[in-house]
Amino acid sequence: MAKVPLKKPKTFDEQIELLESRGLLIEDKIKTKFILQNINYYRFTAYLINFKNEDDSYVEGTTFNEI
Secondary structure, eight states: OOOOOOOOOOOHHHHHHHHHHTTOBOSOHHHHHHHHHHHOHHHHHHTTGGGBOTTSOBOTTOBTTTO
16 A cells, blocks of 8 residues: 655644635634644634535635634
8 A cells, every 4th residue: 555645734824824825814813823723723624614615715705703
């Protein structure tokens, strides 16, 4: 069985950039970074599933605070 190379971990700032690039509106990046440090990116994005479009973007107008 071939090994799949692991992805390089993203910094918290890179995670925020990724969320924004997918259309999530983030007002307070310091607060967002604190939350991601404490609850984890994948746990947070689980709450975004219902707001996700087929192309991995988020429904227009979705905000971090809303989630």
